[in-house]
Amino acid sequence: MIETKQLKKVFRSSDIETVALAGINLRVEEGEFVSVMGPSGCGKTTLLNLLGMIDTATSGNYRFMGKDVFQLSEKQITRMRKQNIGFVFQNFNLIEELSILENIELPLIYQGVKKSERKKRVMEVIDRLEITHRKDLLPVQLSGGQQQRVAVARAIVTCPRLLLADEPTGNLDSMHGEEVMNILDELNKEGMTIVMVTHSHHDASYSRRIVHLFDGQIINENLNRI
């Protein structure tokens, strides 16, 4: 599903140049569950952004579902993303003017799903993440952990083929973290491909494979033994 070759990302500002990713070669097969680990600032978020086509690489090669991403137009990328990818951001990125329910519903609206169907699917994920009684509140009225669960709900409501999650349990206590991980595990078993950034070895243990990043490079890939 994902194949990158020598993917590089350099941030240039007027005087300094930061190499966030220095040639990443990564393959993720359909149905895999991959964790990305590494110290702060090593380029994890940058990698997810590139994989999710939110950002463009400085150089290298990226094929997503057999297509060369760099050859796609802006429109095609939008369509590709809309149909296949769900995001959980490190900073949640919920829309402050919309209620929880509306936030979760939004991707379905953009996919053109009918209203009745939308309702059904939103209620499903809300139930699954235990935020039912808060669905009419605004994001600012939730705690960090609750916002995180909303972000997860919004990402999976479309049943994407690829889920990119940036520390989806970062703000959750162990009990709620466990629940989210169980959901991700279930989704993976149902066939969803997942790439997840995490600092927690426990969470990483849910995945089949762990990629260790350090200073923009993959230093180690190991398969989890179950």
Next chain:
Amino acid sequence: MWGSFFRMGFRILVRQRKYFLLNLVGLSIGIVAFVFIYLYVENALYYDRSWKNYPHIFRVNETYSTGGKEENMALTPYLLSNKLKDNFPGIIESTRLFFTDPSDKNDVSSVNFQGKMYDIPNLTIGDARIFKIFNYRFTEGNPDSCLLKPNSMVISVAMKQKIFGKNFALGEKLKTSIRTYTVTGVFDRKNRPSHLDFDAVISTNSLDKLEQKQLNTNWFWMNCYTYIELADSVDAGNLMRRINYLTDTAIGHYIKKQNFKIGGYIHLSLQPIQDIHFSQELLYDSHSNINITYLYIFIIVAFFILLMASINYVNFATARSLKRAREIGVRKVIGAFRKQLMVQFISESLIITFSAFILSLSLVELMIPAFNNLVNRQITLVDSLFSGSGLVFGFLLIAFMLLLALFSGSFPAFVISSLEPVEVLGGRGVVFKGKKPYSFTAIGLRKFLVVIQYFVAIGVITSTFIIFAQIHYVKNLPLGFVKKNIVVVNRPADTSFRGRVKGFVEALKSDSAIEQVATASNLPGYLIGKLLLRTGDSSSAHLQTMNGFFVGYHYFDVLKIPFVAGKDFSSFKKNDSTEYFILNQTAVKSLRLEHPLGSFLYTPSAKKGLVVGVVKDFKFSSLHQKVEPLVFVLSPHFVQYVVLRINPAKRHEALSHLQTVWGKFNKGYTLYYTFLDNKLDSLYRSDQKMLSLFSYFSLFVLLISALGLFGLSSFLIEQRTREISIRKVLGGSEKQIVLMLVKEYVALVLVAGILVSPVVYFFTKKWLSSFAYHIHLNVCYFVAGIGLVLLIAFVTVLLQALFMVRKRLAEALKYE
């Protein structure tokens, strides 16, 4: 403290050029419009208040009633002035000025100096005492004695400069085709805004002796404006009663002596001189008069423009400060006091308002000649703004700027700096104490302010559309006669033209480019004589004042006025015993004639006239009035104009033929001619002026509201960058997102449009009702007004939205 804050303010403004420019331009446009309207209004209110004794100066107006119909006019008989001065010691001064129609020229209206001709736009005949009341400053000559001698002429400084340049004018000779005048004075019109707008005055003594004698006995020859100056102690109302008593008696004697069979009366009234500029209902009044309602509308528009500019300004400042909310939160944590933050904002604000003030005054100074040209005034910024009442305005304007700076600086500072730092920095958006998301109230307020802007913009634009449509309608309304390709030639001033006229007309006809020629004293759109007619010889007969057109043969042929009964004058010869009349349909109705053809009508001196034809009603005066009764009197020898219908394809040939024939018949006299359609258009000059002023208002208002929207939407959309990016990542297409952004503004325009339409309807309906013939308001004008504003709003927001949507996603989504 302030010094360092000003320095910091400058640095911030330099860095935020877009914000600075937007504010500067928006505010300056607003002030420029406001100052111009102020100058205009101030000038209008100052009309005729610069005379040294203005509270005691009055014009004598006249109500003239015959046949049951009253007519109010500004004209009085020539002899009145002296009668008043001689009989009432309370009248310190009285003077008179001849009525002239500056748009109706003949060769006396231009003078010859050293072989070159100079046109005098408004030449009149005045009494020797005129400058005793109207104390113009004289640059040459003596105001008290300049008009005593025959053939004296006093000219304005502008005329003097045109003719003599830098040289002195006193004693120089100016020639017209019939006389030679000596310049005896030069007066300065500067700072004397007045309904009097003559460029030169000839002494009344220049009139020939016989004419003066007639003028001095005739009570029914209304051709002069009479002005009086009263002593301080005199009560105008009481004086008026006594004056009317005198004139009633005098007129009674006069009527008896002349053996008039006339019913009716003349009633005189006094009008304070400063009210003249706004008087609208008098006949033969100054053409520079304005409707005071227009003035009120201007004032309202001025305040709206200023309000809009200020709203924009406060809006920008607030929107921008919200962007800085986090920065301010940090500053507070670092230890800034609220007062310091306020000072910071206010000093930035002061820099902007002060720059705008300087810029706009410079712009006004630059544009004032064009403005004067547009409104036909002589306004200078220095005189109006830095002296007398202008000083107060200047002071108020500065005070307003300071207040605006203070408010627009402190409002955002107050809102933002009152936020708790923990709320701003908590990463949960900006929140009010009551946990109400701040952005909601702010958006609500700003939406309201935007609606106000659209309200004004749509209001002014829709009104402009309606005014435009009405003027277009008036200009193109079928008048019932042909106005195109009609050339009106003014007769030369010499009295012997009478004998040449026949030959002149025949010679004109000899070229086929001229289709038909007639002579006349009256034409549609020109001054109209009044005639009193009765249906029988007895005093019980029905009496009616009518508009009278004195015309020669072929008149109806030239103007293609259709007949409904009878025929034109061609088979009748003018003789002493009988007049020949042709009536219009309204006249037939108002005289209650059942069989008009062949019936006789009688003039006050019991002369009888035979009705030989009835023409279809045609619109012979301004379309502000309905068609009135009209009688044509056959008078082939009474010629003011020679009227030509020319072949439009041979226009050039026709005019050059006219020139040649004129030269042959009227050697030494200048040819003056106009096209009838131009003259008719000039009837709507004040409406036209209104239209052009309104067009400028629309432009200003549109500009300001577009600018406001541009700035505001750019700030608002910028603020939503993150939200827009999230939507994009979640699968929103560019089109969807742009549409979403644009839709909000479109809704605001619609709301404003719905609110303002009834207001516009009310005012324009009132204006339209001042026309006897007018368009009917329909929904199209309103749709067009809303549509135009909608389009502008759409484009402004669209540009912003497109730009924002194209921005890089990853940047916007970054953890803050």
